[in-house]
Amino acid sequence: MKQIYYVIQTLLRGRGSNVIKVVSLGLGLTMSILLFARVAFEQSYDTCYKDYDNLYQIFSIFTANGEQFKPQKQNCGPVAGAILENFPQEVEAATSMAYFLGAPLYNGAVRFDAHMLLADSLFFRTMGIEVLSGEPEKELMQQDVIFLSAGLARKIFGDENPIGKVLSYDKEMQFTVKGTYADLPDNATVRPEGVVSMPTGWNRGWGNYSWRGGDSYYEYIRFRPGANKSVVNARLDALIQKYRPEEDKKAYGYTAFVKPIRDVYRSEDQVQRMDFIMSILAFAILFIAAMNYVLISISSLAYRAKAVGVHKCSGASGNTIFSMFLLETGSIIVLALILMGLILLNFREAIEDTAAVGLDTLFAPERIWVPLVVVLVLFVVGGVLPGRLFARIPVSQVFRRYTEGKKGWKRPLLFVQFAGVAFICGLMYVVMAQYRYVIEKDMGYDPHRVVTANAYFGKGEESESAFHFFRSLPYVEEISFAVSSPVRGYSGSMIQGEGGQSLFSTRISWVPEDYFQMMGMTLKEGRPARAEDEVVVNEAFAERMRWGNETLNHPLHTGGETFKVVGVLKDFQIGSFYEPQDVIIFGHIRNFGRTVHVRLKEPFAENLRRLNKDVAEAYPDKTIDFEGMEQQILREYNPVRVFSNATVWAAVTMFFIMLMGLIGYTTDEVRRRSKEIAIRKVNGAESISILELLSKDIFYVAAPAVLIGTLASWYVNEMWMDQFAAQVPLSGIAYVLIALAILIVIVACVVWKSWKIANENPVLSIKSE
Known part of the structure; x- marks a missing residue:
């Protein structure tokens, strides 16, 4: 009980520094636990299925003209059933599904x-x-x-x-x-x-549920317990070739393999990249928060040494002092956890938006180990290290000033904090810049005020009537239609050579003559398709075919039909900027419907509501939901937005923790060196030289730390940016400016905290000796 009493008295006496400890640990715990929990959530994907270790997903691989395409999750419909039929000893069940x-x-x-x-x-x-x-x-x-x-x-x-x-x-x-x-x-x-x-x-x-294309099915198999799973992959190619038509084998290659569902999501490049970076952020924040606590604790050695000596004179052993400090650390962490709870409660909506998952899900019972482990690590690092130092203080400190270890511990801890802040700031800047770049970059078409919806109106008079209805709406500026849209992507088709062999896969769509003009796309040469045997290709397609400057009037073979190229379209982005420029052909369509494109007049939001209301009244037997194309584009980059928000929160947290540690260090240094500063001033030193002395002391620690942190951010940024085909142009100057800005803030903080002692009457410091 006496130990608890002394700990409470110590916490009350040092409430100023303890408030800083609680705030810094509360912020650090909140961000690190959220990030670690998010990573744990990502790594737990697909463990909800019964006996998930025996559940495998089927992947297909197509080959054309000697080129092997990337493995894809969409398969020909009969593959799963064929595996079940041909591997009865190994496979218990199989299924095909489609998202139609x-x-x-x-x-x-x-x-x-x-x-x-x-x-x-x-x-x-x-x-x-x-x-x-x-x-x-x-x-x-x-x-x-x-x-x-x-x-x-x-x-x-x-x-x-x-x-x-x-x-x-x-x-x-x-x-x-x-x-x-x-x-x-x-x-x-x-x-x-x-x-x-x-x-x-x-x-x-x-759909096309056959061995002849129609790769639209997601398929899974379940192995029997204890089955030899390698048998299926070893014999699967031979099995597929047994079922494929001979003429298709000549045209293109097709095979498949199975992979544990447990490894599918977490082995994706984007998931691995994001989890790695979030783990680094979480560890950096936790480590810096712990080091900041250690720094503030060690800074208090000079004026707490006498109290420790008194305890030892009263019979306290080193282990008793150590246990008292651990109890004090535990109390601080409990208060920090209470602060964390208040933060999560009051900013729940913003936090869930940043994490892209609910807090109830993040902290589900199966992941409660995450905050427990984080708190335990913090307790060990933040409690044991300073506790051992306090426990070693000799009894003689009750009679003299404690001066041991003035800078030995402090400077390395500051170094780590400065490097961490430089790293997170460099990462934050690039992530934010890339997000702004991909949402503002010219996509080769104009999505501004364009809304799309799937709608089917049949042929002839019904189609004409629907077209005139939309055209007559007073808030509609332009209208057209297509089979799908640039944001949602297009289905594929094999391009055949003169001998019928498959050359490569292309995207394909069908549009009316006015579609390109309505969408703000540019025809480089030729004209839109006006007949069923005419197509327009994009620049990438012409380059793939190596037609040079003689693209027009070339014959094109796909889907068993022959078309004539009548126009070349300037490249536009299909899907998002995650993917490189794809090849595409556009055929001609007459009947209004499928994916209806409407460009609305201002005010956009109000007119979108009017459009959906008027369409619902005009076609009560159909479900036609219009959505803005710009909103669809933003949704594609939502993971980037979420990660950008997370880095901003992490940067603010880490910067705040660093400043508190720096302020604590500077305050302690000013207190410790007050007599030295006074003597220097008595001997003629100016205030500016005193400020320069203290600033250089920090600058020599900060400069190499910021350099290392900035270089680390550059390395991680390069890894993160690899997921994008279009990347924001950045030069080394951006990193230099970030490093300079951080150094200026650090020096300014030191000058602010040293200003009073640098301008104080030296007699005030000397007479207190």
Whole structure:
């Protein structure tokens, strides 16, 4: 009890420095725990499926003209079933699924937006998802059947039994609910809220479920417990070749392999890159926060040594002093955790937006070890190191001034803090600059005030009527349509040579004659396609074909048809700037519909609401949702925005911690060297020379630390930027300016804290000796 009493008295006496400790540790704990928890969340993907170690995903690899394309998750439909049929000893179940469903569900007139997919009868058994009601292996073999997640079923039907209820899909199809299944967590790559039977799509002609292309299916297999998994990959190529048509083998190559689902998400380049950088940030913040605590604690040795000597004179041993300091550290950490809780509570919305996941998910029971480990590390580093120093203070310190270790500990700790701040500031600047660059860079088309929606109006009179309806709206500036859009990307098609061999895969779309003008795209030469046998190609396509300056009128073979090139389109970005410039061809289309493009007049937001309202009234039997193209583009870069926000928060936190450590160090140095400064002034030293003396002392530590931190940020930035095909142009000058700015702030802080002693009457310091 006496130890607790003395610790409380110590905390109250040093409340000024303790407030700094609590604030710095609270901020450091908050950011480091959030970042570590996010990394742990990313690494836990796909562990929610039953017996996930036996669940494998199928990847396809296409080859054309001797070039092997990157492995892709989309496969030809029959692959999974063929594996199940040919490996009965190793494979227990297999499933194919497709994401063809994008419209909402309706219960009467009430709309429900839900993420749905088409799947075959072995979906739940293969994925290891718990079925709560219904018989999926029987019911999913029927057309127009849907299984709902427990959460969506409650949302639609409340406490009613959903089995047998009928839901409308896109106001045109009726799905009968035949069962429910357990909700899946956020860290699942396959997380549908509704599973619709595969025959629903087959019987309506959706997709191409065959060995001849149609690579639109995500497929998985489940191995039997203890099965030899290597057998499948060893024999899979031979199996596929057995089923493929001979004429297709001559045209292009196709094979596949399986990979543990546990390794699919976390082995993606972008995920590995982001997790690595976030881990570095989290470790740096935690380490600097701990070092700042140690720095402030060691700085108090000079004036706490006498109190330690008194305790030892009263019979306290070194272990007793050590345990008292650990208790003091534990108390500080508890207060810091309370501050962390207040921060999370009051800034929850902003934090969840930055983390891109809810706090309840981040700190789920299976990840509660993350904050516990972080707190334990902080306690050991922040408590043991200074505690050992305090425990070694001799009893004689009660009679004389303690002067041991004036700078031996402090300067290395400051060095680490300065390097950490330089690193995070360099990283923050580049991440923010890249984000601004990709969202502002010219994409080769004009998305400003353009909205798109999927809408199908049939042919002839119905199509013409729909076109005139949109054209007549007073707030519509321009209108056109296409098969998909530049943001969402396009489907692919193989380009064949004169002998029928496959050369490469190209993106393909179909548009009316006025589409390029409406979208602000530039025709470099020729004209738009006006007939069904005409196409326009982009510059990258012409370069790929090596046509040089003679692109027009070239014949083009794809999909078993021959077209004539009538125009060359200036390259525009397809998808996002993660991907390099792709090749594309545009054919001609007449009937209005598919992906409708509308450019609205100002005010944009108000007119978008009017458009969706008027369309809903004009076509009550259809679901047509217009969304701004600029908003779609921003969504593509949301991971970059989230990471940018995280680096800003981390930089502010680390900078604040560094300043508090620097202020504490400078205050202690001024106190320790007050007599020296006074004597220098008595001997004629000017105030400016005193400030220069103290500033140089810090500058010699800060300069190499900032240099190392800046170089580290440059290295990590290069690694992070590799994910982008288009990168913001940066020179070394940016890093130099960042380093100079940090050094100026450091020196300014030292000058501010030293100003009083540098201008004080030296007699005041000398007479107190």
